[in-house]
Amino acid sequence: MLNRQGRPTEAGSAEGTAHETFTGNRALQVEEALIFEAGRPEVTGVDLDEPAKVSSRLGGLERKAPIGLPGLTEPETMRHYVRLSQKNYGIDTGLFPLGSCTMKHNPRTNEKMARLPGFGDVHPLQPLSTVPGAIELIAELGRWLRELTGMPAVAMTPKAGAHGEMCGMMTIKSALAARGEKRTKVIVPDSAHGTNPATAALLGYQVEGFPARADGTVDAEEVKRHLSEDVAAIMLTNPNTCGLFERDVVAIAKAVHDVGGYFYADGANFNAIVGKVRPGDLGVDAMHINLHKTFSTPHGGGGPGAGPVVLSEALAPFMPVPYVIAGKDGVRFVEHVSDAEKGAQPFGRMCAFHGQMGMFTRAMSYMLAHGADGMRQASEDAVLSANYIRASLGDLMSLPFGDQPCMHEALFDDHWLEGTGVTTLDFAKAMIDEGYHPMTMYFPLVVHGAMLIEPTESESKASLDLFIGALRDLAMAAKKGDTARFTGAPYHAPRRRLDETRAARAPVLRWTPPTPQSEAAE
Numbered sequence: 001m002l003n004r005q006g007r008p009t010e011a012g013s014a015e016g017t018a019h020e021t022f023t024g025n026r027a028l029q030v031e032e033a034l035i036f037e038a039g040r041p042e043v044t045g046v047d048l049d050e051p052a053k054v055s056s057r058l059g060g061l062e063r064k065a066p067i068g069l070p071g072l073t074e075p076e077t078m079r080h081y082v083r084l085s086q087k088n089y090g091i092d093t094g095l096f097p098l099g100s101c102t103m104k105h106n107p108r109t110n111e112k113m114a115r116l117p118g119f120g121d122v123h124p125l126q127p128l129s130t131v132p133g134a135i136e137l138i139a140e141l142g143r144w145l146r147e148l149t150g151m152p153a154v155a156m157t158p159k160a161g162a163h164g165e166m167c168g169m170m171t172i173k174s175a176l177a178a179r180g181e182k183r184t185k186v187i188v189p190d191s192a193h194g195t196n197p198a199t200a201a202l203l204g205y206q207v208e209g210f211p212a213r214a215d216g217t218v219d220a221e222e223v224k225r226h227l228s229e230d231v232a233a234i235m236l237t238n239p240n241t242c243g244l245f246e247r248d249v250v251a252i253a254k255a256v257h258d259v260g261g262y263f264y265a266d267g268a269n270f271n272a273i274v275g276k277v278r279p280g281d282l283g284v285d286a287m288h289i290n291l292h293k294t295f296s297t298p299h300g301g302g303g304p305g306a307g308p309v310v311l312s313e314a315l316a317p318f319m320p321v322p323y324v325i326a327g328k329d330g331v332r333f334v335e336h337v338s339d340a341e342k343g344a345q346p347f348g349r350m351c352a353f354h355g356q357m358g359m360f361t362r363a364m365s366y367m368l369a370h371g372a373d374g375m376r377q378a379s380e381d382a383v384l385s386a387n388y389i390r391a392s393l394g395d396l397m398s399l400p401f402g403d404q405p406c407m408h409e410a411l412f413d414d415h416w417l418e419g420t421g422v423t424t425l426d427f428a429k430a431m432i433d434e435g436y437h438p439m440t441m442y443f444p445l446v447v448h449g450a451m452l453i454e455p456t457e458s459e460s461k462a463s464l465d466l467f468i469g470a471l472r473d474l475a476m477a478a479k480k481g482d483t484a485r486f487t488g489a490p491y492h493a494p495r496r497r498l499d500e501t502r503a504a505r506a507p508v509l510r511w512t513p514p515t516p517q518s519e520a521a522e
């Protein structure tokens with residue numbers, strides 16, 4: 001059956017009560033047309049005088065056909081975008097248990113600070129003399145990041161975690177080149193985030209992987225078997241993507257240093273250890289920090305990120321420009337490779353300007369609001385929340401590495417679903433019906449049918465209890481054989497199962513007007 005919008009309906013899906021509506025809407029869930037479908041070329045939201053005739057100087061290159069923008073009135077435009085925004089699930093609408101992403105609450109005080117005109121309205125091409133406060137904030141944030149990580153230098157410009165990985169690995173490549181060495185290999189354990197091998201490969205390295213041991217951590221002895229004078233670096237995530245602290249990390253760092261290689265740490269999971277462990281003390285040479293994860297600057301849905309990279313003494317000289325150094329006579333700004341202090345050999349630059357000012361301001365505000373003790377407590381609470389989830393679901397859902405404590409995320413596999421006819425994907429879709437964004441699924445790859453849940457510290461116990469209750473109810477339904485609740489889910493979302501593979505492989509990114517019927521008939 002098709003509704004008025006020509007879309008298939010799912011009458012009777014929930015409890016046999018759903019009936020077809022004239023509009024295709026479901027109460028406040030409005031069936032939203034594309035703006036191009038809704039727009040009419042003759043409509044405009046503004047009332048401008050007809051411009052005076054000018055003679056064209058474009059030599060016949062001016063556009064003759066209509067520009068093709070959708071025409072809507074102001075209220076139509078407003079409603080379209082507000083309704084679209086309401087379809088988005090975000091941390092402001094509910095618990096967002098997406099493991100490895102640290103979807104925590106973004107405190108509103110951060111937003112307020114980021115909007116102060118002195119931060120929010122600065123332009124990257126403004127003379128330096130007009131933005132001393134912004135430069136000082138970059139320096140101060142850098143100081144906090146160095147303090148928290150126990151590292152001597154920080155490159156602030158990278159714009160995301162993956163960009164930071166690239167920056168860190170480029171400093172490693174430069175440091176090796178300065179030693180006159182051209183090593184070809186980077187070691188990346190199989191449990192790594194996909195961006196790690198991608199970064200190494202992009203820089204021309206040969207990536208060598210190996211599996212973790214049975215308890216989910218990387219074995220220093222196994223690392224040693226892969227080390228040689230040809231290894232430029234190891235890229236290791238700690239806590240790792242299974243939510244476990246790498247207990248051999250110091251031995252791994254030493255082994256890599258012994259063959260002259262560097263230790264790149266993926267710091268995306270820093271939220272588990274802020275104020276508890278300083279990566280510099282573990283022997284890390286470079287680590288990116290996802291400000292948008294750990295320090296609560298909004299992300300997901302295309303929000304900007306920021307991925308500063310802290311660097312060891314050995315790598316600091318190769319830090320890309322521009323950067324700020326805070327010295328006795330205030331903050332010095334190094335814009336060009338030629339301005340760099342003696343001995344420094346910046347490898348170039350990662351981006352045109354100084355980084356993501358809005359993210360810097362939010363992260364600084366977050367840090368100042370929390371203070372050192374508050375940041376430590378945030379990490380402790382994040383770990384406590386994850387362990388509460390693990391302990392509350394562990395009797396129903398299987399834990400791949402046994403009943404051991406986790407860090408800030410709880411990892412389940414799909415062993416417990418065997419024989420139920422329900423898959424990890426089905427389970428995730430049923431969570432949507434319960435009003436939750438699904439957890440991270442099928443990652444890390446080292447675990448079969450992985451479900452990675454990261455609740456973060458910003459959920460209250462009441463919120464965690466409701467989430468646990470919903471997941472327990474779903475888990476019991478799956479075990480009881482109520483497969484329909486899963487295989488057809490989501491029932492209540494504006495769209496049901498989408499062909500996600502086709503959407504990824506053959507995305508339709510451009511709207512083309514439907515062929516008029518008269519032409520189609522010819």
Ligand SMILES: *Cc1c(COP(=O)(O)O)cnc(C)c1O
Nearest residue numbers: 100160161162193195266268305
């Ligand atoms: C998020 C994440 C990244 C990449 O960070 P982006 O900011 O998304 O580029 C890298 N590694 C791990 C473990 C992550 O969780």
